[in-house]
Amino acid sequence: MHTVVVGTSGTTAADVIAVARGNARVELSAGALAALAAAREIVDALAAKPEPVYGVSTGFGALASRHISPELRAQLQRNIVRSHAAGMGPRVEREVVRALMFLRLKTVASGHTGVRPEVARTMADVLNAGITPVVHEYGSLGCSGDLAPLSHCALTLMGEGDAEGPDGTVAPAGELLAAHGIAPVELREKEGLALLNGTDGMLGMLVMALADLETLYKSADVTAALSLEALLGTEKVLAPELHAIRPHPGQAASAANMLRVLAGSGLTGHHQDDAPRVQDAYSVRCAPQVAGAGRDTLAHARLVAERELASAVDNPVVLPDGRVESNGNFHGAPVAYVLDFLAIAAADLGSIAERRTDRLLDKNRSHGLPPFLADDAGVDSGLMIAQYTQAALVSEMKRLAVPASADSIPSSAMQEDHVSMGWSAARKLRTSVGNLARIVAVELYAATRGVELRAAQGLTPAPASQAVISALRAAGVRGAGPDRFLAPDLAGAEAFVRSGALVAAVEPVTGPLA
Numbered sequence: 433m434h435t436v437v438v439g440t441s442g443t444t445a446a447d448v449i450a451v452a453r454g455n456a457r458v459e460l461s462a463g464a465l466a467a468l469a470a471a472r473e474i475v476d477a478l479a480a481k482p483e484p485v486y487g488v489s490t491g492f493g494a495l496a497s498r499h500i501s502p503e504l505r506a507q508l509q510r511n512i513v514r515s516h517a518a519g520m521g522p523r524v525e526r527e528v529v530r531a532l533m534f535l536r537l538k539t540v541a542s543g544h545t546g547v548r549p550e551v552a553r554t555m556a557d558v559l560n561a562g563i564t565p566v567v568h569e570y571g572s573l574g575c576s577g578d579l580a581p582l583s584h585c586a587l588t589l590m591g592e593g594d595a596e597g598p599d600g601t602v603a604p605a606g607e608l609l610a611a612h613g614i615a616p617v618e619l620r621e622k623e624g625l626a627l628l629n630g631t632d633g634m635l636g637m638l639v640m641a642l643a644d645l646e647t648l649y650k651s652a653d654v655t656a657a658l659s660l661e662a663l664l665g666t667e668k669v670l671a672p673e674l675h676a677i678r679p680h681p682g683q684a685a686s687a688a689n690m691l692r693v694l695a696g697s698g699l700t701g702h703h704q705d706d707a708p709r710v711q712d713a714y715s716v717r718c719a720p721q722v723a724g725a726g727r728d729t730l731a732h733a734r735l736v737a738e739r740e741l742a743s744a745v746d747n748p749v750v751l752p753d754g755r756v757e758s759n760g761n762f763h764g765a766p767v768a769y770v771l772d773f774l775a776i777a778a779a780d781l782g783s784i785a786e787r788r789t790d791r792l793l794d795k796n797r798s799h800g801l802p803p804f805l806a807d808d809a810g811v812d813s814g815l816m817i818a819q820y821t822q823a824a825l826v827s828e829m830k831r832l833a834v835p836a837s838a839d840s841i842p843s844s845a846m847q848e849d850h851v852s853m854g855w856s857a858a859r860k861l862r863t864s865v866g867n868l869a870r871i872v873a874v875e876l877y878a879a880t881r882g883v884e885l886r887a888a889q890g891l892t893p894a895p896a897s898q899a900v901i902s903a904l905r906a907a908g909v910r911g912a913g914p915d916r917f918l919a920p921d922l923a924g925a926e927a928f929v930r931s932g933a934l935v936a937a938v939e940p941v942t943g944p945l946a
Contacts, residue, residue, distance in 0.1 A: 433457050436534075438541045438556070440467045442742035443534075445734075448639045451559065452531035458556045460541055460549075467543025468552055471750040475546035478756055479505070479621045486758050487625045487748045488546075496847075509624030510590065516583035516628055517593060519568030524581065526596065528862075529567050531636025532578070533559055533585050535741075536627060542744035545626040546756070554589055554617050561612040562598030563588065565605070573843060574764035574854030577745070578633035581855070586627040591616030622748075630745045631764045637858035638737050638771055642730060644865050644930075645774065648872060649727055650945045651934045652781055653686050655875040656719040657693035658897055659788040662882030664702040664799050665712040667694045670720065682731070683724025685946035690720060692942035698892035699883070702799075713797075715787035722784045726777035733770035740767055764854030768837035771857035775864045779826070779833040782871040786826045789819050789878045798882070800889070805881045805912070812915040815878050818922060822874040825867045832864045873925035876934065880904055881912050888912075896941040903937035904928055 434454060436447045439461040450456035460468075478485045484499040491498040492512055500508050537555045540547045565588040571580025587593035591606035609616055617623075660667070670691040675684040694700055711717060748758045793815055795803040806814030836857035842849040880901050883893045893901075905911060909924040928934055939945060 435459055437461050438538055439464050440542050442542070442744075443538045444741060445639045445642065445737060448531055448534060448636060448741070449643055451534040452527040452636060452640065455530075455562065458534065458537065458559045460552055460556055464541035464543070464552070465549050468541065468547060468549040471543045471546045472548050474750050474754050474756065475622050485748075485756055488621045488756065492625060505621050506619065509619035509621065512624040512628065513583050513586045513590060513619070514592070516579050517587045519571035519580040519584055521569035524567040524569060525862075526564050527640065528633065528637055529564050529581075529585065530559065531640065532567070532581060532633045533565070535632035535636055536582060536585065536630055538741075539630055539632070539744050539746060540626065544744040544749045544751070545746045546622045546750045547626050548620065548623065551589070551617050551619075551623055551627075554614060557612070557614045558588060558609070561608075561614065563605070563608050563612065563614075564596040566594040566596065566602060569859065572633060572855035573841065573848070573851035574631070574634060574768055574837075574856070575762065575851035576747070576844075576848055577629040577631060577762045578764075578855050579628050581633045582628045582630060586624065589617045589627070590619065626746055629747045629762045631740060631762065631767050631854065632745075634764055634767045634771065634854040634858040635737065635740050637862055638733065638767055638774075639741075641771075641774060641858075641861050641865050642734055642737060644869075645726075645730055645778065647932050647935060648778075648865070648868055648929070649686075649723060649730065649781070650689065651872050651876075651929050652723055652785060653689035653719075653945065654693055654896075654900065654934055654938050655785065655872055655879055656716075656723065656788065657690040657894075658879035658883055658900065659792060659875060660690070660712070660716050660719070661694060661697050661699045661893060661897055662792055662798075662801070662879050662886060663712070663716060663788075664699055664886075665716045667691060667697070667700045669712070669717050670694070675720065680724055680728055682727030682729075683720050685727060686723040687720035689942075689945045692945070693896045693938060694894050695896065695942070697894035697897065699886050699894075709799075713787075713791060715784050715791060719784065719788075722780055726781050729770075729773055729777040733774055736766050736770045764852035765837065768852040768854030768857045771854060771861050772833075772835035772837045775829075775835075775857070775861045776833045778861075778864045778868045779829040782826050782829045782868050785871050785875045786819070786822045789815075789822055789875045792878045792882050793819055801882055801885055805878060805885065807912065807914045814915070815881070815918075818874050818877065818918060821922070822871050825871050829864050829867050829871075832860045832867075836860065869930045870922075870926050873922060873929045876900075876904070876929060877909065877922060877925045884912050896938050899941045900934065900937050903933065907933065
């Protein structure tokens with residue numbers, strides 16, 4: 433099994449994916465254990481002093497003015513976890529919770545939190561045992577960290593609350609820890625607070641969304657090329673010299689991908705045949721510009737994620753000179769903004785894909801394809817309602833593109849009076865990414881049928897298009913023919929896109945797509 437070693441200097445997106453989705457084993461480096469021990473010495477020394485220190489010997493948030501006596505501090509740390517584990521709603525996905533826990537461990541291991549090494553070891557043990565705390569949809573405002581979600585994870589470390597075992601069964605956390613030989617932690621000064629103050633949930637969802645969107649943007653370039661081909665469009669608009677004079681890197685990459693897919697096609701360039709066209713419609717001609725802008729948005733979001741992955745987010749933090757200082761680094765604004773930005777870009781990519789699908793189905797705009805790509809139009813409805821489904825998904829994505837980060841709601845008796853809503857931005861982006869995969873899948877289904885119908889008219893598709901069609905049909909997604917139960921074919925196309933099989937089918941012909 434792959435092992436991810438957590439050190440003091442952050443982590444990588446690949447490691448997050450390996451732990452969250454691949455169940456990679458987690459180990460703490462010797463350097464991390466040493467840093468944990470050194471920072472803990474500082475916290476212990478401050479705890480022994482009569483002067484109050486926030487997070488060590490005081491209450492929290494609006495209650496920070498109360499000095500807590502030594503005999504009550506362990507109770508204080510337990511209480512913050514119990515009281516903050518106040519989430520409601522549906523359970524959050526297992527991969528999100530594993531990313532959340534791993535990223536919190538990443539910050540703990542930095543040596544800036546003052547947590548004892550044994551707490552960090554327990555966090556790693558829980559991940560390695562495949563125990564997943566039950567975390568709920570609602571409870572984070574994206575400031576002071578993802579408080580409720582992280583609290584539910586900390587509750588599991590204490591042996592309280594519910595968690596899911598490696599077999600998928602939900603049981604009391606204490607029973608699951610005991611079954612795997614893991615002793616519950618007894619929290620001491622600052623440790624409860626340190627387990628809760630982070631952007632880990634929203635960051636984990638950002639990292640996974642970036643991985644998914646990278647595949648979907650490549651897939652959308654392929655489906656756009658297939659649609660252009662089925663519509664007898666021109667590939668001349670994809671020429672590198674045209675994109676060089678507007679030098680957005682994402683645009684150039686998308687155009688190059690489409691051009692590779694269309695190489696050797698006998699369907700392109702028919703503008704001056706029986707029904708002359710001066711130009712293709714925007715949804716075809718401007719595909720690289722729209723997809724390219726989204727790709728550049730991905731690049732910016734990836735930069736923000738990399739910075740956050742290298743961060744130690746807690747409040748207060750232990751500094752190398754021995755100071756323990758309060759700060760506002762837990763505010764989720766940097767992550768929240770790009771989560772919202774990605775939802776906007778994804779909605780636009782879905783919208784332009786739907787417009788191409790609609791064009792393929794309209795006999796007045798498809799340049800010779802049958803109405804709705806039906807076998808016997810009138811008797812058969814073809815893909816009419818598949819486009820309805822696609823349109824409904826696009827409409828939902830437009831609603832999900834409304835930014836969460838533009839909102840704020842005061843909390844903690846106005847101490848926390850401006851929040852990021854980054855968790856909410858991440859949750860809606862996950863829905864948006866899923867919808868985008870379905871939209872691309874519908875375009876793929878329609879475009880491959882259109883290309884097959886052109887082949888039946890005696891035109892020769894590009895070798896890459898033929899490779900896609902062969903792989904899609906081999907995956908059990910059927911092609912042109914009389915009406916049938918359509919949902920299974922659409923589900924198959926969705927799985928083909930989500931899994932990366934579409935990109936894998938085309939790259940042996942085109943070479944690696946950008």
